[in-house]
Amino acid sequence: MNYESIVNRTVRDIPPSGIRKFFDIVATMKDAISLGVGEPDFVTPWNICESAIYSIEQGQTHYTSNWGNLELRREIARYLFHRCGLTYDPEREIIVTVGASEGIDLALRTLIEPGDEVLIPEPSYVSYSPCVKLAGGVPVGIPTDASVAFRVLPEQLAARITPRTKALILPYPNNPTGGIMERADLEAIAKVLEDTDIMVISDEIYSELTYGGRTHASFASVPGMFERTITLNGFSKAFAMTGWRMGYACAPAPIAKLMCKIHQYTMLCAPAQGQAAATEALRSGFENNYASIARMRDVYDRRRRMMLKAFHDMGLPCFEPLGAFYVFPCIRSTGMNSEEFCEKLLREQKVAAVPGTAFGASGEGYIRCSYATATDKIAEALRRIARFVDAHREA
Amino acid sequence: MSLTQEEMKVLQLVWEDSRIRPADAAVMLGMTEEAVRAAIEKLEREKVIVGYPALINWDKTPVEKVKAVIEVKVTPQRDMGFDAIAARIYRFDEVKAVYLMSGAYDLMLEVQADNLRTLASFVSQKLSTIDNVLSTATHFVLKKYKVDGVILEEDHADGRLAVSP
Numbered sequence A: 001m002n003y004e005s006i007v008n009r010t011v012r013d014i015p016p017s018g019i020r021k022f023f024d025i026v027a028t029m030k031d032a033i034s035l036g037v038g039e040p041d042f043v044t045p046w047n048i049c050e051s052a053i054y055s056i057e058q059g060q061t062h063y064t065s066n067w068g069n070l071e072l073r074r075e076i077a078r079y080l081f082h083r084c085g086l087t088y089d090p091e092r093e094i095i096v097t098v099g100a101s102e103g104i105d106l107a108l109r110t111l112i113e114p115g116d117e118v119l120i121p122e123p124s125y126v127s128y129s130p131c132v133k134l135a136g137g138v139p140v141g142i143p144t145d146a147s148v149a150f151r152v153l154p155e156q157l158a159a160r161i162t163p164r165t166k167a168l169i170l171p172y173p174n175n176p177t178g179g180i181m182e183r184a185d186l187e188a189i190a191k192v193l194e195d196t197d198i199m200v201i202s203d204e205i206y207s208e209l210t211y212g213g214r215t216h217a218s219f220a221s222v223p224g225m226f227e228r229t230i231t232l233n234g235f236s237k238a239f240a241m242t243g244w245r246m247g248y249a250c251a252p253a254p255i256a257k258l259m260c261k262i263h264q265y266t267m268l269c270a271p272a273q274g275q276a277a278a279t280e281a282l283r284s285g286f287e288n289n290y291a292s293i294a295r296m297r298d299v300y301d302r303r304r305r306m307m308l309k310a311f312h313d314m315g316l317p318c319f320e321p322l323g324a325f326y327v328f329p330c331i332r333s334t335g336m337n338s339e340e341f342c343e344k345l346l347r348e349q350k351v352a353a354v355p356g357t358a359f360g361a362s363g364e365g366y367i368r369c370s371y372a373t374a375t376d377k378i379a380e381a382l383r384r385i386a387r388f389v390d391a392h393r394e395a
Numbered sequence B: 001m002s003l004t005q006e007e008m009k010v011l012q013l014v015w016e017d018s019r020i021r022p023a024d025a026a027v028m029l030g031m032t033e034e035a036v037r038a039a040i041e042k043l044e045r046e047k048v049i050v051g052y053p054a055l056i057n058w059d060k061t062p063v064e065k066v067k068a069v070i071e072v073k074v075t076p077q078r079d080m081g082f083d084a085i086a087a088r089i090y091r092f093d094e095v096k097a098v099y100l101m102s103g104a105y106d107l108m109l110e111v112q113a114d115n116l117r118t119l120a121s122f123v124s125q126k127l128s129t130i131d132n133v134l135s136t137a138t139h140f141v142l143k144k145y146k147v148d149g150v151i152l153e154e155d156h157a158d159g160r161l162a163v164s165p
Helices: A009-013 A020-027 A046-057 A070-084 A099-111 A128-134 A154-160 A183-193 A253-266 A272-287 A291-314 A338-349 A375-394 B005-016 B022-029 B033-045 B083-090 B116-127
Strands: A094-097 A117-122 A138-143 A165-170 A199-203 A229-234 A247-250 A367-370 B066-074 B095-100 B107-113 B133-140
Touching: A009 A128, A020 A338, A046 A272, A070 A094, A070 A229, A070 A247, A070 A272, A094 A099, A094 A253, A099 A128, A099 A165, A099 A199, A099 A229, A099 A247, A099 A253, A117 A128, A128 A138, A138 A154, A154 A183, A165 A183, A247 A253, A291 A375, A291 B005, A291 B022, A338 A367, A338 A375, B005 B022, B005 B033, B022 B033, B066 B116, B083 B095, B083 B107, B107 B116, B116 B133
Parallel strands: A117 A138, A117 A165, A165 A199, A199 A229
Antiparallel strands: A094 A247, A229 A247, B066 B107, B066 B133, B095 B107
């Protein structure tokens, strides 16, 4: 059977992930240190795990409401109110999803008509562009760079709006750059959008991880923007719960209703045990003023400074990331491109980083280094990278 | 005593890793090395930091010690409360920790000795005979699982995919 000819062309033509190759090499290597991991190195706090175990013991092994348990949605509403200044109705505006990733898909499929354009800042997370294509849309990149701290500028946005522009994805704090958009930045974006029907999909999965005294600003909290915003968030980064696959999507009721239609026919509901765990995460977080998040953030912040200093000392320009858990140094001065740099670094010094190009063409010249790894391993990895950069500078 | 936010951050870091070098701590906390040194000096001077021992799992060594937790009921003394009697007790070498407790007894001791006989003699000859000690209850420690927030035998293998988006 010629599968190539019978399968869906859009799916067939989506290029393979840019990190696969590195994964395959690292997997065969002993004592490699990976700075290529996009998830927390902390394990889920035990009180959260324990509540999932208890829910199994209690026989909570059934479907839940499509929207997710109301108890959990109420906790999410309270959390968003306290942490992000957002007011969502837990009964009609919040859907518990299988990771924030599902929320990206729901939002795009709910909005996109064939041929609609979706604006995506680049470099950014690997899923947006494929998900836009799968929904029949056309991804339109907005290149960002270190000179403007990887933010989207209003004039850049305005220049790319066409009659087919359906939505803008705002992925801040950003993976892979660590860039953030502060309130004033968001207000400038809001000005460009206010007289349009363009929707904003605000992926705020790293909202708890900001540094340098900055606090996260949610796009939906900018005056007038609530009605055009779909807010995506989840438990993976804030509560170290990646494997649980728990997220949520929030939108004005008429949009949320449609998103839930897709969710209902594809997922039915998020896992019941994950929902029990997520409920505990938010409830205990509220009670102890999110102490576990603060502890993790302090540790990330220390490693962030460590990495930043090390790259500066190596002579690699590195913009100061104020969010997420990545550092995104520029490696152009070595004369190598991103992919070459990462492949040689891995083979010669056994350190895995991810080439910036895995996150869009504008990531060329950069590499992503995650500091979600034990501090002593980071220190050793940085020593190896310094040796690597030195060796190739002389050559 | 009042500590600044920076001093608290230094303290936290030293608590997690007492071997940390001031230069590294300075980078991690965004402070100057001098400020870190000054903070550590102040914390030592004010007896906030009172020592830098390592956390050791003695069960993995050839050292065979007998450890016990002892509940002690005492009669508090006029003007001195429990402090004087606690001082009588904590000066013994065998006594590794002393806590004043609420509830059914007054003092809790962590005691360690080379062998059972030494420990028994400490309890019967030294501890019980102190004036104002009304009664004791000794519980032997069979195994330590977690000490000062550290799980002693936990496997720290990284279960994550080596590279992920």
